[in-house]
Amino acid sequence: xxxxxxxxxxxxxxxxxxxxxxxxxxxxxxxxxxxxxxxxxxxxxxxxxxxxxxxxxxxxxxxxxxxxxxxxxxxxxxxxxxxxxxxxxxxxxxxxxxxxxxxxxxxxxxxxxxxxxxxxxxxxxxxxxxxxxxxxxxxxxxxxxxxxxxxxxxxxxxxxxxxxxxxxxxxxxxxxxxxxxxxxxxxxxxxxxxxxxxxxxxxxxxxxxxxxxxxxxxxxxxxxxxxxxxxxxxxxxxxxxxxxxxxxxxxxxxxxxxxxxxxxxxxxxxxxxxxxxxxxxxxxxxx
Amino acid sequence: xxxxxxxxxxxxxxxxxxxxxxxxxxxxxxxxxxxxxxxxxxxxxxxxxxxxxxxxxxxxxxxxxxxxxxxxxxxxxxxxxxxxxxxxxxxxxxxxxxxxxxxxxxxxxxxxxxxxxxxxxxxxxxxxxxxxxxxxxxxxxxxxxxxxxxxxxxxxxxxxxxxxxxxxxxxxxxxxxxxxxxxxxxxxxxxxxxxxxxxxxxxxxxxxxxxxxxxxxxxxxxxxxxxxxxxxxxxxxxxxxxxxxxxxxxxxxxxxxxxxxxxxxxxxxxxxxxxxxxxxxxxxxxxxxxxxxxxxxxxxxxxxxxxxxxxxxxxxxxxxxxxxxxxxxxxxxxxxxxxxxxxxxxxxxxxxxxxxxxxxxxxxx
Numbered sequence: 001x002x003x004x005x006x007x008x009x010x011x012x013x014x015x016x017x018x019x020x021x022x023x024x025x026x027x028x029x030x031x032x033x034x035x036x037x038x039x040x041x042x043x044x045x046x047x048x049x050x051x052x053x054x055x056x057x058x059x060x061x062x063x064x065x066x067x068x069x070x071x072x073x074x075x076x077x078x079x080x081x082x083x084x085x086x087x088x089x090x091x092x093x094x095x096x097x098x099x100x101x102x103x104x105x106x107x108x109x110x111x112x113x114x115x116x117x118x119x120x121x122x123x124x125x126x127x128x129x130x131x132x133x134x135x136x137x138x139x140x141x142x143x144x145x146x147x148x149x150x151x152x153x154x155x156x157x158x159x160x161x162x163x164x165x166x167x168x169x170x171x172x173x174x175x176x177x178x179x180x181x182x183x184x185x186x187x188x189x190x191x192x193x194x195x196x197x198x199x200x201x202x203x204x205x206x207x208x209x210x211x212x213x214x215x216x217x218x219x220x221x222x223x224x225x226x227x228x229x230x231x232x233x234x235x236x237x238x239x240x241x242x243x244x245x246x247x248x249x250x251x252x253x254x255x256x257x258x259x260x261x262x263x264x265x266x267x268x269x270x271x272x273x274x275x276x277x278x279x280x281x282x283x284x285x286x287x
Numbered sequence: 288x289x290x291x292x293x294x295x296x297x298x299x300x301x302x303x304x305x306x307x308x309x310x311x312x313x314x315x316x317x318x319x320x321x322x323x324x325x326x327x328x329x330x331x332x333x334x335x336x337x338x339x340x341x342x343x344x345x346x347x348x349x350x351x352x353x354x355x356x357x358x359x360x361x362x363x364x365x366x367x368x369x370x371x372x373x374x375x376x377x378x379x380x381x382x383x384x385x386x387x388x389x390x391x392x393x394x395x396x397x398x399x400x401x402x403x404x405x406x407x408x409x410x411x412x413x414x415x416x417x418x419x420x421x422x423x424x425x426x427x428x429x430x431x432x433x434x435x436x437x438x439x440x441x442x443x444x445x446x447x448x449x450x451x452x453x454x455x456x457x458x459x460x461x462x463x464x465x466x467x468x469x470x471x472x473x474x475x476x477x478x479x480x481x482x483x484x485x486x487x488x489x490x491x492x493x494x495x496x497x498x499x500x501x502x503x504x505x506x507x508x509x510x511x512x513x514x515x516x517x518x519x520x521x522x523x524x525x526x527x528x529x530x531x532x533x534x535x536x537x538x539x540x541x542x543x544x545x546x547x548x549x550x551x552x553x554x555x556x557x558x559x560x561x562x563x564x565x566x567x568x569x570x571x572x573x574x575x576x577x578x579x580x581x582x583x584x585x586x587x588x589x590x591x592x593x594x595x596x597x598x599x600x601x602x603x604x605x606x607x608x609x610x611x612x613x614x615x616x617x618x619x620x621x622x623x624x625x626x627x628x629x630x631x632x633x634x635x636x637x638x639x640x641x642x643x644x645x646x647x648x649x650x651x652x
Contacts, residue, residue, distance in 0.1 A: 036440035038388075038447075087628060093386050094627050096440045097572060100388060101627075104569045105620035111613045218565055222451050225444050260462060263455035267448045271433045274445070 006132045008251045014140050014206075016247025017147030020240045021202035022220055023227035024154060025195025027239045030228065031171035033188040034092070035085055039099040040199060040224055041217030042106040047073045047200035048212045049110050052121050062124065070200045077196030081189045103217060110214050118211035143205045150201055151240060154194070158236065167191055226266035229273050232280025242281055335646050336639075340584075344494065351486055360482050366594040367486075367493045368550045372567075373574035373586035374500055375543035380572075381581035382504060383536040384516030386439070389446030391567035392430060392453055393423040393541040397548030398558045399457075402472040405553065412478050416492075416549040423545025424538045431537035435530055447565060454563035471559030478553050489550055496543055500583050503539065512536055566616070573619045576626045579633020588635050593619060 026040050047069045054065035080102060088094040123139040158164035169177040170187045178184055199220075223246070231242025246269065254262035273280065331337040347367075351360040372394060380386045401419030404410045410418070434445045457466045478485045503509055511532050514522040523529050552558035570593070577592050578585025597615045604611035626633065 036444060038444070084624065084628075092439045093443070094631075096386065096388075096443045097576070098624055098627050100443075100565075100569065100572070101620045101623040104566065105617060105624075108613045108617040108620065112617065215564070218447075218451055219455075222448055225448065258461055260456065260459040263459065264452050267452040270445060270448055274436055275433060 003133060004255050006134050008248065008255050010131065010134050010136060010140070011255075012248035012251040013244070014136075014143050014247070015251055016244035017144050018202050018206045019223055019227050019247050020151055020243035021147050021198045021205075022224040023231070023239045023243050024151065024236065025198035026224040027228045027231070027233065027236065028167070028171075028191050029188075029195045030233055031235075032167055032191045033085070033089070035089075035095055035099075035188070035192075036092075036225075037085075037099050037192070037195070038096060038221065039080060039102040039106070040195065041219070041221030042103040043073050043077060043196045043199035044203045044220050045106055045110060045214070045217040046076055047203035048121070048207045048216075049114055049119075051204055051207065052119050052212060053114070056119070056121060066204055069204065070197060073196045073200035073203075074193045077193045078189060081192045085188075085192070086185060103221070107214050107217065114214075116214060118213045120211055121208045123208040137209060139205075139209050143209070146201065146205045150198065154198070155236065163187070163190060222266050226269045228280075229270050230281060232282045235280065235282045238280055238282030335643055339639075339642065339646075343587075344490075347490065348487070351483055355483075357482050360486050362595060362599065364486055364489055364554055365551075366590050367489050368547050368554065369570060369574060369594055370587045370590035371493055371496050371543055371550070372547035373571050373578070373590050374497060374583050375540045375547065376568075376571035377575045377578075377581065377583055377586050378500060378504070378512075378543070379536055379540035381575060382509065382516060383512040383533060384519075385533060385536060386443050387430075387434075387446040387537075387540075388443040388565070388568050388572075389430065389448070389450035390540075390544055390571050391450045391563050391565065392426060392446070393544035394548035394551070394567055395450075395453060395457075395560075395562035396426045397423040397545030398552035398562050399466075399472065400545075401549030402475055402552040402558045405475050406472055412476075412553050416546060416553065419549035420542045420545035423541045423548065426545075427537040427541025428534065430541075431534045435533055447568070450563050450565060450568060454560055457560035457563060469559065471557065472552075473557035473559075475553065475556040477556060485554065489554070492546065492550065496546060497583065497587070500543065504583055508532070508535070569616075569620075569623075573623045575633075576623050577633060579635040580631065582633065582635050585633050585635035588638070589633070592634075 022040070022044070025043075026037065029035055029037050029040075050069035050072050051065060054060045054068055055062060058065075060068070080099070084098045084102060085095055088098055123137060124142055125138045128135050128137045129141070158167055166177065166182045166187050167190070169180065169182055170184050174184055177187075202220075227242045227246050228239060230246060231238030231240070246266075249269075250262045250265050253259075253265055332341060347363065351363060372390070375393070376387070376390050379390075397416075397419040399419075400422045401412075401415040404415035404418050405412060408415075430446060430449050434442055434449075437445045456462065457471075458469060459466075460468055462468070478488060504512075511522070511527055514525075514527060515529050515532060515536075519529055548562065551562070574589035574593050575586050576589070578587065578589030593615070597619060601611050601614040604614070
């Protein structure tokens with residue numbers, strides 16, 4: 001029993017860290033531009049496969065391949081904004097359809113490049129570690145520490161730097177921010193790039209612990225959406241809090257009840273939250 | 288019977304309330320309009336659209352009959368099935384404005400239920416198809432009720448969540464005994480010995496579905512759907528119970544998507560969890576965007592372009608590598624982006640205009 005609880009604690013922390021990275025970007029983009037980016041899972045997918053190809057097929061140095069895959073993810077985010085989201089900002093549904101098409105495109109593109117078979121990325125350091133009687137791969141430590149550092153860096157970035165303050169300004173009141181001379185389009189582009197960076201970092205940290213497949217983007221998109229709904233649309237702290245609660249709840253389900261329920265869990269959260277408290281845990285009430 | 292009671296009864300039946308025996312008024316008026324539609328059928332055949340439709344139907348029947356080629360018939364069958372699917376999405380998204388990204392839910396549920404009834408209960412395919420569609424209607428209710436609180440992009444993601452969850456449920460090993468896990472259900476009996484007969488069955492079902500869909504669109508209920516799409520609060524203010532009509536849209540759309548799904552599994556004689564993938568919702572969206580949003584007949588053109596032209600263009604390349612088999616979806620994703628970006632009205636309307644000029648030229652007008 002105690003062993004299982006320890007299991008839930010450790011694996012839940014790992015899940016929560018990954019979800020926090022994914023949902024933070026998703027929620028930021030929603031807050032700034034009112035854009036629900038269905039291509040968010042695709043950022044994760046691209047980074048995974050670029051990382052796989054550079055590190056396992058081309059045998060490039062680990063650090064260089066990490067930097068390369070992150071750069072590609074960020075530039076894809078920028079291109080997506082300029083080519084797809086910016087021209088269609090007037091219609092919300094147009095943006096959703098176009099980003100959906102982008103996600104499908106990336107999935108098929110990856111199929112063409114790497115095939116349908118699952119691939120494996122080697123972790124940074126092989127081996128496992130024993131903590132509180134639970135054995136887990138060393139990569140998990142990278143996931144937790146990396147996520148902690150990144151989330152706090154993003155928090156600092158948003159509260160301290162000029163761009164971060166503009167991000168907050170645009171998400172609070174777009175018209176007022178425009179009148180203050182903030183280029184809202186540029187801010188949205190930067191936010192989408194940040195979200196691509198965060199999804200990419202989640203991919204680099206978490207992908208080495210399991211197989212990568214072509215259709216995994218959708219599952220991560222769903223989790224990010226569930227966490228965002230749970231924590232409150234556009235609320236940064238709610239997002240991180242929601243991610244960890246979700247991570248623990250999911251692992252609790254899969255350890256104590258059944259793994260199938262854990263996969264259904266995000267949907268239950270979405271439905272219950274939307275019925276009971278549509279603005280989310282820490283979100284502001286929408287008029 | 289005293290007059291008072293009689294009057295009360297007649298008031299209850301045709302009173303000021305919007306509902307009669309639970310059926311909304313507009314649905315009831317639907318039946319009144321059918322004779323009128325049938326009467327004008329003769330005139331309609333000789334109009335431009337009518338003659339074009341009849342020509343297309345005759346052409347679709349003749350191609351497999353003349354060539355007697357099983358391969359061509361199979362392609363045409365999938366084209367017909369997916370045109371029903373696309374039209375059902377168009378009713379929900381194009382006409383009612385409820386953009387669902389989880390349409391594969393209805394498709395997959397229809398496919399699974401029909402397959403299960405044929406395999407386990409040994410029912411004839413037609414009844415299992417109807418049962419599959421009815422279960423899809425119930426699923427439409429289940430999906431519709433929580434999702435009605437959502438608007439626009441949230442609705443899209445909320446419905447997509449349903450399809451992902453069902454995919455995970457059907458894939459899971461724990462429920463293998465009930466849901467069949469990755470193997471799904473296979474080894475169904477064929478719909479008919481002869482492939483051509485199967486083709487004709489599906490063609491008839493497709494034509495009936497389209498006639499019903501077009502009647503729905505042209506009736507009062509269709510007008511209400513469009514009112515909800517154009518301005519929901521205005522529709523609400525003019526006394527339309529938007530919640531009820533949105534649910535009705537979900538149910539009608541679910542019914543036809545369920546029919547498409549059950550035909551899909553009955554025709555391919557097997558079904559696996561991949562029918563719940565977001566890819567199938569994507570097919571519907573691409574086909575409708577190609578044909579043009581809010582044109583029921585446009586989805587036929589879209590389905591034709593996708594399943595017959597795009598798919599067959601890359602089939603020969605498949606010999607050099609399986610890679611090319613993914614190209615149709617890849618390219619249709621690009622096409623979808625281009626259509627949404629530059630040509631939101633689709634290709635049906637411009638194509639019809641050009642054809643119309645040609646038609647007038649032929650008649651010497």
